[in-house]
Amino acid sequence: MAARLMPGLERRLRAETTGDVLFDRFSRGRYATDASVYQMMPVGVVVPRSVDEAERAIALAREEGARVLPRGGGTSQCGQTLNDALVVDCSKHLTRILDLDVAGRRCVVEPGIVLDELNRQLKPHGLWFPVDVSTASRATIGGMAGNNSCGGRSLRYGTMRDNVISLDAVLADGTPAHFGAVSPNLHEIETGSPLLPLAQDLLALGAREADEVAARFPKVQRRVGGYNLDALLPGKPLNLAHLLVGSEGTLAFSTRIELKLWPVLGKRALGACHFGSFYEAMDAAQHLVKLKPIAVELVDSTLLALASDIAMFRPTLHQFVRGTPEAILLVEFAESEEENALRLERLHQLMGDLGFGWDRAGAKWGGVVDVLNPALQAAIADV
Known part of the structure; x- marks a missing residue:
């Protein structure tokens, strides 16, 4: 847990910024952990009051090495927010919505705004940002972009990469740059822009490694192993922001993030598919997604047991859990009321076609419990 002492950096930060500058051992210890099991003591912490202060702090850190x-x-579970570094905490002050285009369904935000707070401000306009991670009450948009987060409804709405339109960011050398959609000839970038040679090199990299990327990159909806080099491949729509999404803050410091917004969800229908075997639940998922739900969430017997030990959750469990399942898949639809009913009916039929029934024993025991009450749906989400 040892960390370098950098009194020169601390002194300059206190002199040239107005936000909190935290270099004492207790404060650094708090920032040495996140939601992961890892611990690493930072050099210090700065809590900038503005993007300009954040940029100044980055410049001072660069000058001080x-x-x-x-x-x-700090909701990351793999240690992404830990390092022997100057931590720039965006979550206290860099929390504004800078621009909102209701008709165009887009907004621009600072990196420290929390997802729940963003959606609270969007709701009166009939809009929401749908990458609904489970830590929505704490997770910031900047961190979600850095991790290429996806939510429970990514089957319909995709990941952060699919919902980030552009990013303004500061590079390691202090250069500000706008990362967004570009054409192959990069005519959108001004001739004298320092981003132009970088973009040219990136597209050349994409062209050179196109065959290797096509052969080696997994064909999965969300991939977090390395940079999104597939965003640079020739013949595909090019958006330089998609290279920063998922880079975990290693390529640039985001200052403005432009997001795609969606209409708020209307009435939903939830089917709680019960299974007598965890394996059977996992195997059935590939068939259930063919009904085009907006979400399929797994709740296994361990989670059910833990929830049942909490008194405030027991009434909710009693309303939708039948028997003692080894696993439940929560299959959610959000179409018209008539279409929701039709898809629930098809869900019942599909579970029967897969061999599950309440009258069966062992692994093939199971069936569907319909959940149409919005209050109960919300209570299940809270569990």
């Missing part, structure tokens, strides 16, 4: 680590809510 310190690494820089952007941090949001």
